[in-house]
Amino acid sequence: MDFIDLKSQYAALRDNINARIQKVLDHGQYILGPEVKEMEAALVAYTGAKHCISVASGTEALLICLMALDMQPGDEVITSPFTFAATAEMIVLAGGVPVFVDIEADTANIDASLIEAAITPRTKAIMPVSLYGQVADMDAINAIAAQHGLAVIEDAAQSFGASYQGRKSCNVSTLGCTSFFPSKPLGCYGDGGAIFTSDDQLAQACREIRTHGQSQRYLHTRLGVGGRMDTLQCAVVLGKLDRFEWEIARRLELGDAYERKLKAAVPGLQLLAVRPDRDCVWAQYTVFVDDRDVLQAKLKAAGVPTAVHYPRPLHHQPAYARFARADDCPNSIAAAARVMSLPMSADLTDAQQDHVVASLAAAIG
Structure with a gap:
């Protein structure tokens, strides 16, 4: 059993993905080829946001957004x-303070x-x-931001396809x-990412920043980065989009089934709460356990792979410990x-x- 089964996904989409990749190989436009704009347009239609700007990775997306907001040294975000390091990493690289x-x-x-x-x-921002895979309480966060004149950047690396009060994550x-x-809910076959906004000025800034700050060829109007998403990776995403709605529905179905089966098989196990005004696309199906190392060893022996997202909060990481006290954020x-x-x-x-659930029940005893 794979922790994330990408092989079966490819088997189901092989013809579509291969045709998409072959089309790029035939036309040879590997950087900002036609598939880039095609993917961006498809994702605009999917999310409802006015603009989609494809970029080299989710990490690069965060950095470009901060640069578009004109982050200055010492600005706070x-x-x-409790997230992957890239979230705070980009704040610091942009000159800010998490x-x-x-x-x-x-x-x-x-x-x-x-x-x-x-x-x-x-x-500067929140x-x-x-x-x-579950959107945070964005209405409350947006209201606080509006009151204080702040921008809000949703780090939606794990939640593409999720809904919040009828709106899509990233919008x-x-x-x-x-x-x-x-491994993300909508993944390519390497690195890739996207920025979404309905603000025309921010969208233009992000487009310029991703291509070394160019407003047109060899006219550099702002500081930028080499942050473009490869045409081949956009082709892979396009090859997956026909099946994506089914995949999201299946993830929701599996999440509900996990909840039902685990409550029956492992009474008292703490599950992740999902608020009633949103859903969760389960980039990771995560539970809370005691004696985690022991349980992981037992599950591995039963053929069940597990992972920990994340074993140490960022303010306990050597690179970011200076930004908070060790006892903050209990x-x-x-x-x-x-x-x-x-x-x-x-x-x-x-x-x-069923095997995962039975194995976890046996491991907990």
Whole structure:
């Protein structure tokens, strides 16, 4: 059993993906070829955002957004410490200071009720992370941001396809960033990502920044990066889009089944909470356990792969410890010690899921 089954996904989409890749090989436009604009247009239609700007990775998307907001040295960005390092990494690389706000204990998303107290005159933006595939409490976050004149950047690397109050992730804030890393809900076959916004000026800034700050060829109007998404990777995403709605529906179905089966087989197991006004596309199906190392070893012996997202909050990482006290964000510290992700992908079979549940029940005893 694979933790994420990309082989079965490719088998189902082989003809479509191969044809898409071959078309790029035939026309030879490997950088900003026609598939780039085609993919961007398709994702605009999917999310409802006015603009989609494809970029080299989800990490690059965050950096470009911060640059588009004209980050200055010492500007602060409020974010969660319970996320992959790229979130804080890009804030620091842009010259900013990450200000960590703790998570909700049951969803593992940033606690919107704690954000306002973290705002200072140096605050530039709020960067919530839609962790595990569930959008954070964006209405509350956007309201706080509007009151203080701040931008909101949704780090939606794990939540593309998710819905929040009838709106799609990546279209619920000033800017939305996602990743097309192969393991994501919508993945390519390498690195790739996208920025979404309905602000015309920010969209133009992001487009210029991704191509070395050029407003036209060899006219550099701003500082930029080499942040373009390869045409071949856009072709792969296009090859997957026909099946994407089914995959999201299947992820939601598997998530509901996991909840039902785990509640029956492992009474008392703490599951991730999903708020009633949104869904979760389960980039990782994550539970909270004690004695995690022991359980992982038992599950491995039973043929069930697991992973930990994430074993150490960012303010306990050597590179970011200077930005917060070690005892800050207690919910993040507690979650890091207990989270464990189970196999999840649209091609996970019911029989495989039953084996995961039975194996976890046996391991917990």
